[in-house]
Amino acid sequence: MxxxxxxxxxxxxxxxxxxxxxxxxxxxxxxxxxxxxxxDLVQDVFVRLWQSYRAFLNVPEGxxxxxxxxxxxxxxxxxxxxxQLAVSRYEGETLYLMKQEEIDFSSRRxxxxxxxxxxxxxxQVGQLPERCREIFIMHYQKxxxxxxxAEYYGISQRTVESQLYKALQILRSxxxxxxx
Amino acid sequence: MTEERKQSLFLEYIDGTxxxxxxxxxxxxxxxxxxAKEELFSLKELADAAMKGDEMSPFEKxxxxxxxxxxVTGGRxxxxxxxxxxxxxxxxxxxxAFLGISGAVILRRPGNxxxxxxxxxxxxxxxVTLPDGTSVTLKSASVLQYAPSAFDRRERTVMLDGEAFFKxxxxxxxxxxxxxxxxxxxxxxxxxxxxxxxxxxxSTIILMEGKVSLDLLDTEGAxxxxxxxxPGEKCIYDKTTGRMKVEKISRGEAAQDWNSxxxxxRGESLDRIASRLEQYFKVTIEVDPGLGKEGGYSGAVSxxxxxxxxxxxxxxxxxxxxxxxxxxxxxxxxxx
Numbered sequence: 001m002x003x004x005x006x007x008x009x010x011x012x013x014x015x016x017x018x019x020x021x022x023x024x025x026x027x028x029x030x031x032x033x034x035x036x037x038x039x040d041l042v043q044d045v046f047v048r049l050w051q052s053y054r055a056f057l058n059v060p061e062g063x064x065x066x067x068x069x070x071x072x073x074x075x076x077x078x079x080x081x082x083x084q085l086a087v088s089r090y091e092g093e094t095l096y097l098m099k100q101e102e103i104d105f106s107s108r109r110x111x112x113x114x115x116x117x118x119x120x121x122x123x124q125v126g127q128l129p130e131r132c133r134e135i136f137i138m139h140y141q142k143x144x145x146x147x148x149x150a151e152y153y154g155i156s157q158r159t160v161e162s163q164l165y166k167a168l169q170i171l172r173s174x175x176x177x178x179x180x
Numbered sequence: 181m182t183e184e185r186k187q188s189l190f191l192e193y194i195d196g197t198x199x200x201x202x203x204x205x206x207x208x209x210x211x212x213x214x215x216a217k218e219e220l221f222s223l224k225e226l227a228d229a230a231m232k233g234d235e236m237s238p239f240e241k242x243x244x245x246x247x248x249x250x251x252v253t254g255g256r257x258x259x260x261x262x263x264x265x266x267x268x269x270x271x272x273x274x275x276x277a278f279l280g281i282s283g284a285v286i287l288r289r290p291g292n293x294x295x296x297x298x299x300x301x302x303x304x305x306x307x308v309t310l311p312d313g314t315s316v317t318l319k320s321a322s323v324l325q326y327a328p329s330a331f332d333r334r335e336r337t338v339m340l341d342g343e344a345f346f347k348x349x350x351x352x353x354x355x356x357x358x359x360x361x362x363x364x365x366x367x368x369x370x371x372x373x374x375x376x377x378x379x380x381x382x383s384t385i386i387l388m389e390g391k392v393s394l395d396l397l398d399t400e401g402a403x404x405x406x407x408x409x410x411p412g413e414k415c416i417y418d419k420t421t422g423r424m425k426v427e428k429i430s431r432g433e434a435a436q437d438w439n440s441x442x443x444x445x446r447g448e449s450l451d452r453i454a455s456r457l458e459q460y461f462k463v464t465i466e467v468d469p470g471l472g473k474e475g476g477y478s479g480a481v482s483x484x485x486x487x488x489x490x491x492x493x494x495x496x497x498x499x500x501x502x503x504x505x506x507x508x509x510x511x512x513x514x515x516x
Contacts, residue, residue, distance in 0.1 A: 014252065015245050016330075022244060023236040031228050043248050050252045094203045098193070098210075105221040114229075121229040140230045146191075165187045168194075168223045175226070 013057040018046050020061060024111070025073050032077045032103045041076040045069065063112055070111045077103055117175070124174050128167055135160055136167040181209060190220055194227045238335055238357070239364060239395055298324045312336055312349050314356065319343035319375075343375035348390075363417065364395040386414045386429055448477050450512065453494065457487055465491075468514040471500055 022042065029038035049056050049072075059065045078100065085096045109117065128136060138144045138152075139160075146164065150157040189206045192198040198206065210217035298308050298318055308316045308324065311331050318324050322342020331337070336356045348356045348370050358365040360376035363383060370390025376383035385394060387409050394415060395406045409415050409426055417424045454465040465487075477494060491502050491510060503511040 011249060011253070015249060018248050019241050019245050022241060026236070027228075027231075031224075039244065043244070043251065046248055047251055092200065094200070094207045095198075098203065098207060101210075101217065102221050102224065105218075106225065117225070118229045118232070121226055122232075125230060136230070140227055141232065161188060161191055164191060168226055171226045171230075172219075172222050 010054065010057060014046065014050055017057060017061075017065075021066065021069050024066075024115075025069060028070060028106075028114075029073050029077055031106065032099045033080055037080060038077075041080060042073055045072045045076055048072075063110075066111045070114075074103060074107060120175055121171060124171050125167075127174070128170060132163050132167045132170070135163045139164055181205075186216070190223060193220065194224045238355070239366075242359075242364070296326055296328055310336070310338070312351065312354070312356075314349045315347045317345040319345070340374060340376065343373070345371075345373045347371050366393045366395065367391070383417045383419065384414060385409065387411055450477065450494070450500075453477055454512070457490065463487055463508045463510060465510045465512065467512045468500065470514045471512060 025042045025045075026038055029041055033041065056065070056068070059068075081096045081100050081103070085093060085100075088096065125133060125136060135149055135153075138149050139146060144152075146160040147157050150160045153160075185205075186209065189198065189202055189209070192202060193206055206220075210220060298306065299322070306318050308318060310316060310326065311328055314336070316324060316338075319342060322340065322344060324338055324340050324342075324344060326336075326338040332354060334354065336351070336354050337359060338357070339359045341361060344358075346356075346358065346367075348367055350370075356367050358367075358374055360374060360383065363374075363376060363385070365372070365374060365385060367390060370392060371388040372390075372392055373384075373386040373388075375385075385392065389411055391411075392409050393406060394409060405424065407415070407424075407426070412429055413426050414429045415424065415426045450467050450471050454467050457463070458465050487510070488502075488504070491512070495502060498515060500512045501515055503513055505511065
């Protein structure tokens with residue numbers, strides 16, 4: 001049997017760094033890769049950290065550390081997409097291409113800015129016209145399908161969709177106003 | 181492409197429901213018009229931000245963290261590592277006992293992540309007050325651990341191997357969580373008893389007041405079942421069969437003194453148990469030399485059952501023959 005001597009102090013630090021950053025990293029990865037893959041990739045980042053860059057655990061919790069972790073997860077996702085592209089031949093090829101572009105697009109924001117966006121979106125959602133807001137929340141937060149929302153209000157699915165689209169466009173223009 | 185077509189392609193891409201054909205169409209559009217690409221990804225980013233995907237239950241977080249630790253340590257869990265460390269401390273505890281410090285020993289490890297470890301010796305019990313005011317009566321041969329630095333921050337988590345009686349101070353903001361090798365018990369403020377010795381095949385939780393939600397963990401640390409128990413109910417989990425049942429507790433059970441009438445043992449040899457029973461019942465118990473050294477008896481018996489019944493309980497697998505040549509004299513003979 002292989003004996004590995006590790007200080008459990010270090011393990012505790014690994015555990016707490018993981019718990020601290022897991023929800024954000026997972027949410028980030030899920031934007032580009034399937035749910036189960038996201039969990040594995042995030043875990044792999046920490047496993048590699050443990051194996052080859054344990055000194056990282058001494059970096060205090062903060063922007064540097066967070067940025068490093070997000071970058072690592074981003075690279076892991078990119079590698080995964082690249083691999084899928086290589087093995088998939090035709091099936092889903094375009095999706096992987098799109099996701100690669102999307103992940104590159106996402107890198108223009110730092111994790112800190114991403115957090116700020118989250119805040120800003122939740123504020124702006126509150127400012128949407130009433131019906132528009134309700135539909136937006138039902139779909140994106142309560143995960144109701146647009147057909148279910150259509151049934152609930154007794155309106156057409158097409159109306160639901162245009163409300164969702166409108167909501168996203170309003171958010172985009174409001175938030176880009178703010179950026180300026 | 182019509183605005184309407186673009187709208188539905190965008191929405192389906194955002195939802196992840198776009199089929200291959202639609203994907204081609206969308207890809208063609210975004211290749212042709214970089215501003216459409218920019219628009220699509222911005223909208224997707226906003227929808228993702230609105231989804232607030234970064235909420236996660238503490239149990240889920242614990243489960244994933246346990247998984248990571250197992251992976252990096254090659255199959256071991258942090259709880260297992262902790263157990264090892266406690267083993268070292270247990271030796272210290274025994275020495276302390278000889279010096280005349282009875283019951284529990286509180287040990288603190290240096291450093292920021294220090295864990296407070298409270299361990300009771302067999303036959304002893306002790307009371308501990310946690311930083312939040314919660315009182316814990318730690319029963320015989322049990323280990324309770326918590327990290328004082330992290331205790332209050334989000335949730336109040338303690339780890340238990342053994343048995344303890346908790347009176348939890350209510351605090352809806354910070355759930356109180358008792359983790360044992362097989363279960364996680366989450367409460368807000370309540371009175372309950374948890375018994376889960378690592379080597380014991382049964383674990384029980386008895387609830388006196390309040391409400392307890394119970395997550396049953398599988399060997400991987402994942403939650404496989406969760407349920408709620410109510411005051412006056414007892415949940416018994418059989419770790420070997422995986423069966424779990426909830427039953428009403430008897431009046432006697434509800435009224436019992438949790439420290440006096442029950443004899444606990446944990447991975448002990450027949451010799452050791454026999455000598456304890458001799459003390460309790462003022463009888464003579466002789467154990468065949470071939471049997472006595474075998475360890476591995478864990479459990480709890482009510483002393484009210486009487487010595488004969490307890491000896492029969494110990495003989496559940498017919499590993500010995502109970503002979504009673506005269507009153508107050510018991511002989512445990514090896515079976516061939």
